[in-house]
Amino acid sequence: MERVDAKTTGAVPVRRRSNALLDFLSGFQSIFAGMAVTFRNLVGREKITVQYPYERLPVSPRYRGLFYLPFDDEADRLKCVGCTLCAQACPTNVITMTKLGAGKHAGVSEFNMDLGRCMFCNLCIEACPFEAIYMGPAFELASFDRNASVFRIQDLAQGGAWAVEHNRRTIEAALAEEAARKSGRPEAGHAIEKVEK
């Protein structure tokens, strides 16, 4: 590293004209050195092409790909409670949702993400206090249909439409039970629907 002092004028550098023959020969030598590098890469180096789509590289565990809403198996519902913190955190208004119920047994009946607007910036994941939204490894989201960039709850939920249905039933059942308890009347013979998996 050459440090320079304040006297540098930055004028056009002096050409190396000391010995034209040496200059010429060193030029040749540099060219051969370069060719040696490419030769080493030709024979000594594994080719780095990954022939997509026949071969795919694995993504890291933290990869920020397509979102998914995790499903809580024990509670038989999606973890999302519809608090809209993620929608508020998003810089580009990607998330819209319709809340289902209120209070302790809240959830979402609709959860839309317009990925055409999404920057995949991770702010919504960090905003969620219930670990109810994650980014997964799916990155092949290209489509011929413009509307395919809008992902609805059944596209995002872990378990798809089945999970959405279970989510809805569990929440509505819980809400109904709570309403019944609050109003004081035991619902005769009206047991909570336990759906078999």
Place this chain on the structure above:
Amino acid sequence: MQITTTEISSPGMTVNMGPQHPSTHGVLRLVVQLDGEVVVNCRPMIGYLHRGLEKMMEARRYVQNVPFTDRLDYLSSLNCNLAISQAIERIGGLEVPERAQYIRVLLCELNRLASHLVFLGTFATDVGATTVFLYAFRERELILDLLEAMTGARLTYNWIRPGGVAADLPEGFADRTRAFLKTFLPALNDNDRLLTRNRVFRARCEGIGVIPREMAIAYGASGPVARGSGLDFDIRKREPYDVYDRLEFDVPVFPEGDCMARYRVRIEEMRQSVRIIEQCLRDMPDGEVSTKLPKIFKPPAGEAYSRTESPRGELSFFMVSDGGQNPLRVHVRAPSFVHLSLLPELLKGVKVADVIAILGSLDTVLGEVDR
């Protein structure tokens, strides 16, 4: 060698190096007036990538603005995140824990490596050696894999936030990085051998696009453009931020001011970045990786100006707060924008083939020029 072109009496030709061009490094339009093979006048026209980022930032909260900075200088987005985070921290009086500072420096230097590798590849392609492009991007791919393991993204990371970083290093990151650094230096030496002493490359770069020292100072050049003209100016040494004052590294300065000097500055900077990364991995303490921001973050009214050394030069954010949740004004002082202003004077009297080489050696990114 001086070529004296006889004056063929033909009107000058105005040629448009349009916004779409293999070599303008983004959507830059250069309207060039030629006299035969020599450039008489050049007007850079920018704005093709203007997205109104500064205005958009006024309508969003502070933390929401950080992902936008990724899109400024998208080749070194962590540095942009750092710049805005510093501005926000200065306005809001936030402290950054020490581990977070080390992680920030680590990430920024990794990103510097990636950005300079892009420069290496594209500059070599501009002067005709396409093979180096592939080699450089191969190394860059390994860096991007590292950063993907850390942040989850490969180009726009959004990982350096006001108060620290978004999350801690993943398992095995230090070992992976060390393993990468071991393979990186020999690869860099290979690229050096392919280019730096190559007679043809030297003929294309030496003495081309000389920015005299006074001109560099007058136009506000910074980063490798300034250091390639003999200005010993690196913000990491002059106004150190994060833990740069504790790290040992040299700042390469070359006095010639031509394309070769700027190229060599960046190559040497890559070697210094490797040193910095090794030191960070070695010295990183345990601890918090971020100060917790309040849920509703309303910094006191005031102004802040943060200066950082991005791979392109001095990237600075000027932020004005009026006490609300959104900033009142954000202004980005982008180094590429300043360097583009050098072009008209720099390109006078230069041959057509050198226009590309000079533009490539300035290493502009139109994302931060146009915002």
Place this chain on the structure above:
Amino acid sequence: MSVATTPMGVSKAYKAGQLLAGLAIVAIILILSIVVAHLPWGWAQPIVSFIGERPLLNAFVKAFIVANFVAVHVLFLIWWERKFAGWLQARLGPMHTGWKGLAQTVADAVKLLLKEDIVPAKADYPLFALAPYLAFIPTLMTFMVLPFSLTWVGCDYPLGALYALAVSTIAALGILAAGWGGNNKYALLGGMRAVAQLISYEIPMVVVVLTVVCMVNTMSLTQIVTRQEGLWNIVRYPILIPAFLIYLVCSMAEVNRAPFDLPEAESELVSGFHTEYSGMRFAFFFLAEFANNFFTAGFAVILFFGGWLGPVLPGPVWFTLKALIYITIMMWIRWTLPRLRIDQMMGFCWKLLVPASLAVLCVAALWAVSLP
């Protein structure tokens, strides 16, 4: 060795298998050529003499064969260029179309054929239409004197070397016509640069060829090769080593290869003389360039490396093999070096190559005179 590792990590056995497969294919082709050469071809003799007695038919048949060879060879050469470039750059090159990408050139040719034929509105149509042919036909004509073996030659012209050099220069006209005909500033600049480059680098090339002719006392290409029986020219007359190096550089300049590819460089201001061409017209320029590649390689092989001479394998196979090796070296240089600026290129030619070639000629002439 700075050998980087890949995340995929194919096994060593797989790599070895691939290499063996490639070598096996080459070996099979060579063995097949030997077998075919030794088959009884006597039954074809009447046909050959029938054609041979009729000069017009003879010329037509030979030209037909040569043109076909050029077309097929260009197909292979383009594939080889892309594969070799890929391997140099640590990647694979075409893999998808056909086995290992062999059908890639065919796919490209079909694509080019299907493209719309765009002629710029204000183009000089006669020149615009003529230019591809002006560039391609001279190259084809030079192939007529290129001997693949003692009998496999289009026309064994006694002044073959002179003819080849003279005719190959006409391609420069085609390039100039292309640059002018498109009514495009970029193309014009590119065309003028290309012509300047071509005719400048002709001079050291001609002088070098003259040197060889001096040493072997004949201009007929077949004679030049037959006189190398036993020892290649470049070994027999060591003065030809610098001559060969000069020829190497000139041939790279003649075919517009890096480091001399400024006229057709993509990343420069002008995209070259064939900017305005699309579809099949562009394909002709491409064809012409690669055909010229093979021609200069073949010419070098004849002048310096013993043409078709070699053990075991039949003559044409040796010739093609040597020419391919020469072309591979040209590709290797191409993908290593950056490109020269036009004034540097011209300076290199006039200030270095021309004096050097003249010096080589002088020394060779003295040598030739002093030989018994």
